Amino acid sequence: MTYCVGISVDAGLVFASDSRTNAGSDQVSCYGKMHTLGIPGERQFVILSAGNLATTQAVIAQLRHELKDDPDCPLNKAPYMNEVADYIGEVSRLRQQRHRDKEAPNAGFSPAASFILGGQIAGEAPCLHMIYPEGNHITTSRATPFLQIGEAKYGKPILDRIIEQNSTLEDAARCALVSMDSTMKSNVTVGPPVELLLYERDSLVLRMYRRLDEHDAYLNALRASWAENIRLAIAALPLFTLEATGQPPGA
Amino acid sequence: MTYCVGISVDAGLVFASDSRTNAGSDQVSCYGKMHTLGIPGERQFVILSAGNLATTQAVIAQLRHELKDDPDCPLNKAPYMNEVADYIGEVSRLRQQRHRDKEAPNAGFSPAASFILGGQIAGEAPCLHMIYPEGNHITTSRATPFLQIGEAKYGKPILDRIIEQNSTLEDAARCALVSMDSTMKSNVTVGPPVELLLYERDSLVLRMYRRLDEHDAYLNALRASWAENIRLAIAALPLFTLEATGQPPGA
Structure with missing residues (x-):
């Protein structure tokens, strides 16, 4: 399984991805799912990948080679x-x-893959697209x-609320880390x-990147702080009165 | 769809359930999913239901009739x-x-139903069971x-953390409401x-019940408070430094 999230705010874009890949519970590996391509000052792309690892690796490899070898490919032009x-979807x-x-004979096999594409092309605003296995895609609003x-699903409510x-890039990034955790x-x-990457609007370079392993000091501090903050947030909720006479249904 | 949660803490039990039932997006109805049965002072049962409405209604009706008409049925004895x-599962x-x-001819049809059973029988500690469509069940630890x-999934992280x-019954109940929201x-x-019900350990009566509709003043106050508290919780997280020299993968 995988969890990747891309966030688009006025200040720019935030990307976060995990690194666990599994083909059954007894075949677990570590692969980054965040890929960056681009031409500094001209166009920058961040691609997050989920689904079949052979498919996503093949797609990313092809995109890298074309960006490098074919000046007329859509990534360049x-x-x-x-x-x-559209092109990545195809x-x-x-x-x-x-x-x-x-x-075809292997009924349990699925080569399906999905992607989040984000970044900016000079002259356009930064944007995000989610590319479905069918190749079509949606953007944010x-x-x-x-x-x-x-x-x-587990990480959606905190994003919905925050x-x-x-939102600042920093707040969006901290929210993405809580969602991931x-x-x-x-x-x-x-x-x-x-993996966490922040892209500042109109910078056209990717330079704010961080990889947080399991024992990363910041990730641990964030977890501890969140555990405490969320406990206080629950404790500060309005108290309710349960009428002692309230009859439950059927009682 | 449905969301129901049962929580078991030292002080007792907390139950929360929603009330929306749908058979397709154009056939949405309102049915309570919290059912209570029992004999005050002797045994109290709270049943939360999910899945096919015809199945859950038939099961609850049968249990109610047996409790009333058959002094030797498992609910009574x-x-x-x-x-x-075991009995409800069967x-x-x-x-x-x-x-x-x-x-059988209708391939899209599923009569599957699942239940959470909670409560207490005099002489035993309060407890919770989740009953699968197959009739087997698990309890808490x-x-x-x-x-x-x-x-x-959406409502699990807050429960995991809190x-x-x-935990007090009140904290568990407020957490259940946030999870539901x-x-x-x-x-x-x-x-x-x-619907929200709190059961105090060893009370053997069900008297702390509340039904909160969409515009319930307490539910609105809780939502507003949570939105604000969670924003503060994010804002209070430790700040991170993104090394400006951090190179993303592939850059």
Whole structure:
């Protein structure tokens, strides 16, 4: 399993991803799911990946080679981010199709993969897209400023409650780490190291990156602080009165 | 969909359930999922239900009738709660089987239902069981003091972080309401009114019950307070430094 989240706020973009990959509970490995490509000052892409590891590795490898070898490829030339998302979706779809044909006899096998693409092309605003296994994609809106792939449910409520267009990059990043930590607590197939990347609007460089392993001092401090803060937040909730005469249904 | 949670702490038990039932997005109804049965001073049972509504209604109706009409039925006579859970599991399994046979041609149909059973029989400690559609069941442990049925993931992290054996009933109840509210925010098929019931250890009566509809003043105050408290909890997290020289993977 995987958990990746991308957040789009006025100040820029935040990306967080876990690093656990498993093919059954007895085949667990560590692979980063955050990939960056681009041309400093011109265009920057951050890609988060979930799903079949062979598919995602093949897609990322192909994109890297094309960016390097083919000056006319969409990664180098497309003027709009949604065209880049179209292209990655097509690469992913074809790659899945190839693996599916080969593996047709294996009913339990799925080559499906999904991606979050974020970044900025000079002249456009920063943006995020979530690319489905079918190759189509959606972007964020003012009301829905974040996108998730993989094991998304455990970490969604904190994002729902905190992230707004005017959140700072730092607040969005701390919220993403709490969302990731909640998910790692609840699903053992999502695990560290956690990769975190902040992209400042219009900077067109990727330089604010951090990889936090299981015993990272900051991650531990964040966990301890959150455990305490959340306890205080519960304790500070309004007290309720339960009428002693309240009859439950059927009583 | 449904979300129900039962919590077992030293001081007693807490139950919370939503009231939305849907068979497709265009067939949404309101049904309570909290059912209470018992004999004051002797034995008290709280049953939370999820899954096929025809199954859960049939099971609850049968249990009510037997409690009333058959002095020798397990609900009246079983000395241990796990025997009551066995019995409810068997009633549920047979009821599902009957519906499944009738509806065999309808591939999309599932009569499956699951339950949380909690309460106390005089002479035993209070306890909780989660009863699967297959009729088997699990109970809580010191490390796992709560059980959920239905749409469980959104509301689990707050329970993971807060609930401990020595939590007060009031704290456990407020935590259950936050867990419920997070779930209602994320899944529109989980909805109000919210039913809340607190059972004090060894009281052998059910008297602390409250039904909170969508515009309940307390529920609104709790939501507003939580939104503010959680924002402060994020803001109070330790600040991190992102080394400006940190190179992302592939950059």
